[in-house]
Amino acid sequence: xxxxxGEIAGAVGSSPFHVCRVFRCHAGLPIHRYLxxxxxxxxxxxxxxxxxxxxxxxxxxxxxSHSHFSDAFRREFGTPPSAVRESLAR
Numbered sequence: 001x002x003x004x005x006g007e008i009a010g011a012v013g014s015s016p017f018h019v020c021r022v023f024r025c026h027a028g029l030p031i032h033r034y035l036x037x038x039x040x041x042x043x044x045x046x047x048x049x050x051x052x053x054x055x056x057x058x059x060x061x062x063x064x065s066h067s068h069f070s071d072a073f074r075r076e077f078g079t080p081p082s083a084v085r086e087s088l089a090r
Contacts, residue, residue: 002062005031039063040076047085054081 009016023031039061046057058069073081 004015006041036072037076043073043081044077044084047081048088049088050085050089054085 005016005039006017009019012019014022020031023034027034029037043057043061046052046061052060054069056064058066061069063069063072070080070082073084075081077084
């Protein structure tokens with residue numbers, strides 16, 4: 001389920017800007033990057049499931065498309081998800 005920064009800010013009685021600033025101060029990275037990392041880690045755990053395509057996996061973990069997922073995966077881990085899937089299968 002998607003939750004916006006505005007919804008988080010409203011729940012804690014603060015502005016979206018302040019929530020982002022405090023999160024970055026404490027976590028060391030922006031909320032968007034943190035959420036991407038969580039989604040990518042969830043994807044790594046599911047890469048061994050050969051029953052689903054990488055496009056299906058991308059959508060299941062919250063990416064808009066296979067290409068968006070592959071680009072984010074490559075930026076984070078330095079290799080495409082297909083290569084990781086192949087090496088895990090061996």
